[in-house]
Every structure is written in C-alpha cells, then in structure tokens.
Amino acid sequence: xxxxxxxxxxxxYLEGNTNLSEEENLxxxxxxxxxxxxxxxxxxxxxxxxxxxxxxxxxQEITKRKSLFRPWMAAASLVAIxxxxxxxxSSLNALxxxxxxxxxAFDQFKDNMKKVSSLLNKGAKQVSYLxxxxxxxxxxxx
Amino acid sequence: MQLIADQQFLDQxxxxxxxxxxxxxxxxxxxxxxxxxTQDVIVKLWSLGSEKRDRYKSMEAYTVTMAxxxxxxxxxSKQAQVLSFDDSIRVPKTLSxxxxxxxxxxxxxxxxxxxxxxEKEKMIIQLREIEHYDFDQIATILEIxxxxxxxxxxxxxxxxxxxxxxxQNHGL
Numbered sequence: 001x002x003x004x005x006x007x008x009x010x011x012x013y014l015e016g017n018t019n020l021s022e023e024e025n026l027x028x029x030x031x032x033x034x035x036x037x038x039x040x041x042x043x044x045x046x047x048x049x050x051x052x053x054x055x056x057x058x059x060q061e062i063t064k065r066k067s068l069f070r071p072w073m074a075a076a077s078l079v080a081i082x083x084x085x086x087x088x089x090s091s092l093n094a095l096x097x098x099x100x101x102x103x104x105a106f107d108q109f110k111d112n113m114k115k116v117s118s119l120l121n122k123g124a125k126q127v128s129y130l131x132x133x134x135x136x137x138x139x140x141x142x
Numbered sequence: 143m144q145l146i147a148d149q150q151f152l153d154q155x156x157x158x159x160x161x162x163x164x165x166x167x168x169x170x171x172x173x174x175x176x177x178x179x180t181q182d183v184i185v186k187l188w189s190l191g192s193e194k195r196d197r198y199k200s201m202e203a204y205t206v207t208m209a210x211x212x213x214x215x216x217x218x219s220k221q222a223q224v225l226s227f228d229d230s231i232r233v234p235k236t237l238s239x240x241x242x243x244x245x246x247x248x249x250x251x252x253x254x255x256x257x258x259x260x261e262k263e264k265m266i267i268q269l270r271e272i273e274h275y276d277f278d279q280i281a282t283i284l285e286i287x288x289x290x291x292x293x294x295x296x297x298x299x300x301x302x303x304x305x306x307x308x309x310q311n312h313g314l
Contacts, residue, residue: 014303016296020274041248042306049252050271058163058180 001029147192154201155184161273162209168268169213169261183209203282210265210283217261251309255302263298270295
C-alpha cells in the first residue's frame with residue numbers, strides 16, 4: 001500500500017468511516033513499516049496499544065482473594081514464640097531479693113499447710129469409721 | 143438434551159470469557175473487580191437457562207451488553223458511596239505527579255489517555271479498536287443508533303490523537 005492510500009485511509013479512520021478490514025490494513029501497515037512520517041507516529045502508538053490490549057486473558061487460575069497469611073509469617077511467629085519462651089524462663093531464674101523473700105515465705109507456708117492437711121487427713125480417717133457405724137445401725141433398724 | 147445444551151453453553155462461554163474480562167477491566171480498571179465481574183456475568187447467563195439464552199439472536203452481543211450494564215451499576219454505586227461521604231469530592235481529570243514521572247514511553251501515554259476517557263468513550267474504544275466489533279453490534283450493545291456510534295468514534299479518535307500530539311510536543 002502506498003502512502004497516498006494510507007493517508008486517505010487515515011482521514012477516513014479519523015472520521016469514523018473505515019470498516020473493520022480497512023482498519024486491519026492500517027494496523028498491519030503500522031506494525032510492519034519502520035520508517036514513518038513523524039506526523040503518523042501517534043497512529044503507530046495507538047494501534048500498537050490496541051494490539052497489545054487484545055492479548056490480555058482471563059487469569060487461568062482464578063487468583064484467590066489474597067489471604068493475609070504468608071509463609072514467612074509462620075517462620076516469624078515461630079521465632080516470636082521461641083524468643084518469648086526464652087525471655088519467660090530467664091525472668092524466672094533471675095529473681096529479685098524481694099521475690100526471694102516472698103518465695104521463702106511461701107515455701108514455709110506451703111510446708112505448714114502440708115503438715116496441717118496431713119493431720120487433717122489422719123482425723124478424717126478416724127471419722128470414716130462413722131460410715132460403718134451408720135451402716136450397721138441401719139441394718140438394726142430394719 | 144439438557145446436558146448437550148449445557149455443554150454448548152460452556153463452550154460458548156469459554157470463548158467469551160476473555161472478552162468479558164477485557165471489557166470489564168477496561169471499565170472497572172481493577173484486575174480483581176474485573177475477575178469478579180466476569181464470574182458474575184457468567185453465572186447470570188447460566189441462570190437464564192438454555193431456552194431463554196437461545197431466544198437471543200446474538201448471544202455475544204447480549205453477553206457484552208450484560209457486562210456493560212454490570213459495570214455501569216458497579217461504577218454508579220461506587221460513585222454514590224464516595225458522594226455520600228463527601229459531596230465536594232471531584233475526581234481530577236489531570237494526571238497525578240507520580241504518574242507523570244512513570245510515563246516514559248508512548249504506549250504508557252496511550253494507556254493514560256484512554257484511562258481518563260469517560261466510561262462510554264472507553265467502552266466504544268474497547269469494542270471497536272480492541273474487540274473489533276462492527277458498528278451495528280456496537281449500536282446494539284450500547285443501545286444507541288449506528289450513526290451515533292460513528293460520530294462518537296470519530297470524536298474520540300480525533301481527541302486522543304490531539305492529546306497525544308500535545309504530549310509529544312510539550313510534554314505532560
């Protein structure tokens with residue numbers, strides 16, 4: 001196609017008077033011709049863009065709603081757990097003097113309570129005979 | 143019989159899906175929204191049932207019309223949301239500074255110019271220049287006379303070219 005013909009087609013094109021096959025010819029011309037009059041460069045850009053746009057496809061794998069979870073988050077949370085455990089155990093080891101006193105007092109209290117409760121249990125053992133007594137009296141009443 | 147009709151529908155849809163996606167993406171811009179829109183349009187078509195679908199002369203034109211109306215509804219409700227928050231919001235039609243910097247080559251200029259067209263003009267460009275529909279199909283889809291399609295198309299082509307030359311000569 002010579003330039004005169006192209007010029008004519010371009011005029012028709014801008015008026016909205018080209019048919020689809022004429023527009024296809026223009027498309028092919030701009031695709032295949034390297035040297036263009038500068039005033040036609042814009043047409044090349046437009047036709048080039050339209051060609052490219054037609055290639056867009058619906059994504060084959062439907063992109064799922066982006067989940068907020070990422071693999072690196074699993075690693076990060078693991079690190080966080082390890083660090084917090086370490087911090088927790090080290091804070092247990094390093095007790096202040098106040099805490100030491102409290103600990104000693106608590107241990108003593110615990111010992112005392114243990115003694116009390118063991119004595120209580122002894123008493124309770126004696127009391128459990130009462131159940132036996134109940135049983136036998138019920139037999140007699142019958 | 144139903145199964146055969148369903149299979150036919152699936153084949154037709156397979157061929158149409160990319161088109162629906164491109165058209166909805168042109169209108170809605172966002173990739174994710176366009177994917178959702180494509181799904182919704184297909185489901186809607188499916189739920190019509192084969193008898194009703196067969197009644198339409200051109201399934202393709204009908205589908206594209208459906209996609210167009212879907213997008214217009216979406217855009218309308220979005221706009222309504224924005225306006226209910228702040229009535230004074232006006233989306234500026236000029237390119238933002240950030241985007242100006244990104245514009246390096248001419249294909250990007252074209253992208254920007256088409257992106258800022260009004261919805262109707264975007265649709266006409268998409269249907270004619272990218273999907274290569276003929277004038278009476280476009281007239282059916284947009285529900286306007288064929289002559290009007292030509293007038294619109296001519297106006298848009300001239301406008302885009304003029305804007306492109308302005309960028310070329312003076313920069314953005």
